[in-house]
Amino acid sequence: MSLQVGNISTLPSRLLLATDLTDLQHTLPVAIDHALQYRAELRLIHVLPDVNSSDTNPSLLVHSDREGVQHHAETILEDAAKKARDAGVQCAWTMRTCHVADTIRQVVQEWGPDHVIIGSHGSQKAQQELLGSVAESIFREVEVPVLAIGPEVQHDGKFFSKDARVLFATALNRESRSVAESVLKFARIHQADLTMLHVLPEVAKAHPSASRVRSYAERMFQEILSGISAQETRPACMIERGHVAETILRVAGQGKFDLILLGAVSGASFRREIVPGTAYGVISRAPCPVLVLKEGTLLGTSGLPAAP
The missing domain is CATH 3.40.50.620 (HUPs)
Structure with a gap:
């Protein structure tokens, strides 16, 4: 049963950090500070590309070892969650395989976060086109505020x-x-x-x-x-x-x-x-x-x- 989302008239208690794993250096410190200020629970979500999907970017399928890619992602996610827990934030992570924007929208409906936090690269053109499309889909479809952290942000709180x-x-x-x-x-x-x-x-x-x-x-x-x-x-x-x-x-x-x-x-x-x-x-x-x-x-x- 999905939760009602979009009502943000009270201080949020749940924050969802959507990550492609390469952006955690920029987004995780912000998410941790955000959670500490709110005393909120933090959840990390990473979406593996669906190899059977026709709209999956071929550049994301260079690794043929599916189990190895999944294990690598799990290790990064657990390390990130541990950093958050060590800072005093209740944190867990989840990983799914599907279309990125659709999956994030589904997790928002299921878990009911008050804010979604995402990152962006902005450097390599191919990454910018892909991540820009995903980010804009999230802005359009997710019914909660989205806090976006770009690569030029100097985190000082x-x-x-x-x-x-x-x-x-x-x-x-x-x-x-x-x-x-x-x-x-x-x-x-x-x-x-x-x-x-x-x-x-x-x-x-x-x-x-x-x-x-x-x-x-x-x-x-x-x-x-x-x-x-x-x-x-x-x-x-x-x-x-x-x-x-x-x-x-x-x-x-x-x-x-x-x-x-x-x-x-x-x-x-x-x-x-x-x-x-x-x-x-x-x-x-x-x-x-x-x-x-x-x-x-x-x-x-x-x-x-x-x-x-």
């Missing part, structure tokens, strides 16, 4: 701390309103220094639609901020023009942000301006972790651990 600088990149469509309100709530609870960013498409300033598009974005920001009282700190709002991923990365780097939040909708309406392509493009090069939120899923108090 700052993004879990009070007064963290948080950049929220939003599409500013009508469906994004609920996520924006939850992000504002998170900022108040954690006293985060929040900046909200919207990226306009590349349109010449002289084009008749340019001013209308910007006016719409300004009006949407005004609506989102209308519920903030005079006593509360208002987040900064930025409207930039350019390529979405490149602009988010530029702003994140220049502003020295500790965490990037990306909003995304579910299913067939999944906004193509944000994903596919953009989300993984941001993650693989971001200087800080990226938390991908489903629009319509409430962030509540559990977006990050409670401020100390």
Whole structure:
């Protein structure tokens, strides 16, 4: 019987780290700190490629010794779980053989984690294409927030701390309103220094639609901020023009942000301006972790651990 997932209005008690084993150097320290802050249980999931699947990447099938590959994976997983347990985290691991995104979605339904943590490489082109496709499938299909750790992230735990600088990149469509309100709530609870960013498409300033598009974005920001009282700190709002991923990365780097939040909708309406392509493009090069939120899923108090 599957568990109900997606309700993240309380502090999470279960975290799922999805790993291809090569990313543990980047993702495991973050997952351990995340679990310690929440006092949460951690589970590792690794998916072996299905040799009988027509969509399996041939580069993953270079090892003919199936038992040897499985034993090697089990050893790495147990070593990683032991590191987590030695740090004081309740941790177990599981390994399955199937399509990666489908398996992770199934484990989420079965076990009911509050967050999924994934890694990305971003260096080799073949790996980027494969892992980018898997990551974006996870963003689209998994009904819980996904914390993505790219290879450029320097782990110092700052993004879990009070007064963290948080950049929220939003599409500013009508469906994004609920996520924006939850992000504002998170900022108040954690006293985060929040900046909200919207990226306009590349349109010449002289084009008749340019001013209308910007006016719409300004009006949407005004609506989102209308519920903030005079006593509360208002987040900064930025409207930039350019390529979405490149602009988010530029702003994140220049502003020295500790965490990037990306909003995304579910299913067939999944906004193509944000994903596919953009989300993984941001993650693989971001200087800080990226938390991908489903629009319509409430962030509540559990977006990050409670401020100390």
